[in-house]
Amino acid sequence: MAIEDDVLVIGGGLAGVTAALSAAEHGDRVRLISYKQSTLRHASGLIDVLGYAPDRGEGESREGDGRSEGPLSDPFDAIPDLPTGHPYERVGLERVREALLFFDAIVGDAYEGGHTPSNALVPTVSGTVKPTARYPASVAPGLASDARSTLLVGFETMPEFDAPLSAAHLRAADVPFPVRGATISFPGELRDDAKRTRYAHILDWDESVDTGTGAGSAPGRAVLAETIRPHLEREARLGLPAVLGEENTGVVRRDLEERLGVDVFEIPMGPPSLPGMRLEDLLYGALEEHGVRVTTGVPVVGCEASDGGRRVDHVLVDRKGQEVPYRADEYVLATGGLVGKGVRSSRDGVTEPIFDCHVPHPEDRYDWFVDDAFGDQPFARFGVAVDRELRPLDAREKPEFENLRAAGGVLGGYDYAAEKSGSGVSLATGYVAGRRAGKEVRR
């Protein structure tokens, strides 16, 4: 016996969760299996759709072809021009739009940006601005298109966000607002390498902390506000690293805003990312609501085919040494790319380890990269090639299996880092792959 479901989604990131939710609208029994905790907590929490046109990515614009292309203002305008094989080209413009609506419906008020097809520009931790289609509500007051003066405040014990440096970078990038940075000591006696979540939880629960003024202790949010107050001059808004609570971010922000009389926003940070964790909570909550069964902690390591190799019969899950069969009618592969280990490389070649799907790549590994580190790297586009139903294709461009679809980072043909398209591709392909899988089951 195997553990049986209608649809089995492999991978717990944005693509996998979207596929599972989308499949659950059609199929009865959907299971999501994730090797490790969701990688959403590594993500900024921003939902990029397309920030830069592929052939004019950040890397190339510096090469000096005279066309210093800035970020795209409307990603949907640029999608029809994408090359054949790009995941957006595969699913089509309309599905990308639908997928964003699908996302908007799941996250509700927690995200903004849906009012316009245009990209928003979000200040990043290093003082650049990033074009993105959807952003957490906590990020909204900080948009770079807003001309209000801004104070950025960082914490001594969190050197990864250097507020004065970040402000200087923003000024150098000619943002249309005055911006300064200041560094303070976060209230309480935290260790130098305290975890991001410690900051967040002190603010979430308004834990009592030492005021640092010899006046004993007081609630954390009040002490933080008082520590910041002397640094505020006439700024209209205040940017803080994205640690403003894990569960009560709205309350934390409102509390600080009322105390200081300015708008407060978050600057998205690298991992472990609180906005990523909040998105993870939201999406996994939705999975539970939709009755999706979730299994984590164990990797899918292989598969057995049936029907003369045309269909996936079951996959094998390595539960600490035993290979346990899981069977479903339809499968979605959403295991990520080279970083997420959904695509593996060795000196001998580039492979997709679970279904051994074909990954197109040059035979000579010296053709996998170019010398300019920020150049147009071929390896960044490595991944499975798919048909318009998102079924991975073999070397002869025939579907590897009738009942296997792929979504997200495991797909080839796009460079998410240069294009700023990672989340959008995961949403659009996850949405389409899950929907097809769910509908096939019903048939």
Next chain:
Amino acid sequence: MSDSEPDRPTDDHVPDDEFEPVQVFPDAEEMDLRPGADNCYKCSTCDTNCPVAEVDDEFPGPKFQGPEQWRLKRGDDTDIDPSITKCSNCMRCDHACPSEVPLSQMHNTARGEYVEEHLNKRSLEYVRNRILSNYGTMARIGSKVPRLTNFVMGLSVTKWVNDRVLGITSEREFPKFATETFREWWDERGGAAASRERAREARATSGSESESESESENERKSEDKRVAYFHGDYANYNTPEVAKAMVRVFETFGYEVCVPDQRCSGTPMFANGMLDDARRAARFNVDTFRELVDDGYDVICSCTSCSMALRQEYPELFDFEGTETVAANTYDALEYLRIHEDLEAELAGSDVDAPDFAYHTPCHARNQGLDGQTLEVVDAIGGVEAHDVGDSCSGISGTYGWKTEHYETSMAIGEEMFQHMDSADADTGLTECPTCAMQMEHGTGYEIRHPLEVLEAALSTDVSPDQ
């Protein structure tokens, strides 16, 4: 590389088709955790998952305890940091790491080294930890006179001495010894021979329904349907009802159960850095179960920390002959039935008269991919609901929460689970892990059951309680 050129890696080499990088590190002769340490790219996800670091600002967290400490102690002048003893061995960091760093293996080896080299063997801390990690020895003696032991352990003077002298918290009630151990019951019932007979009857009964089961067919199945039960100390001495449920459930499905001699799985020993004790226990268990696996038995555990030890920690820490074989043939009881039987069909139409449950997934179950399993099985049983109380750690982590100095940390970690249990629509707890069960009971006052007991109730209509 051409023949005339020595294998010498250089930085200024112009890459061409003939260049192949060389292996610069020699093959390791002893356990080498360098690849694990090198895999860490410092994303700190483990730190944000550590329940101890969450409530204790002094604790540096798994990233330090694992890869960073491993590198530091390559130098001659750096000892293992004593904070390693604050790690509760919940192993959540393993589950969190996106880069396959063997964190708990690093912690177990570091803790072992710390205890071996830096803990005074005459200190009360060492004595206390040795006692706690060898619970089975204590239980074997205590359970000979269970009523007397229960009486003595419950005395306030005993608790006072334990707390003040040994550092075993007086806040907790010592678990009661059963008046009859599981193994006494098992022997009394007729041991493996009786189990074989019961399993055969169950197979004949289910076979007669399809009217195609011959005697020889039944015999053939006997070869396939054999399991060796690793009950661990706790189910033997303290909760024999769980062990009995396991036996009856498996017999219902036609499995012949055997219950070989065994020692503690080693879980409390790893957690206390008593690696020599753990090695002795593990060697005994591997020797015993290896032979049974060779004879066609699969190994079944009812405690998820026991299955974790046999499947993951034994192969990570030891290399006795058969360690991998035993690991590859060990299963959690429910998991095994889900793989080998059509459990949902069997449970369809079942109707159990039981209270609803507040279910907690033990961390060690989560790490084996068993999260959600119990909820899915209970979901298939009529008349009973199980409500998930979230993914937090119970905080007791075996012997950890028994130590006076860790009691408050343990309860602070458990707070989230207690709150969720409180707000769940149930007044009875459910979990696979005996020490999580202790913590759940301690924090809420609920009675706690094991999923096998619920499954037994769902499957049995005519089993008399003494059999």
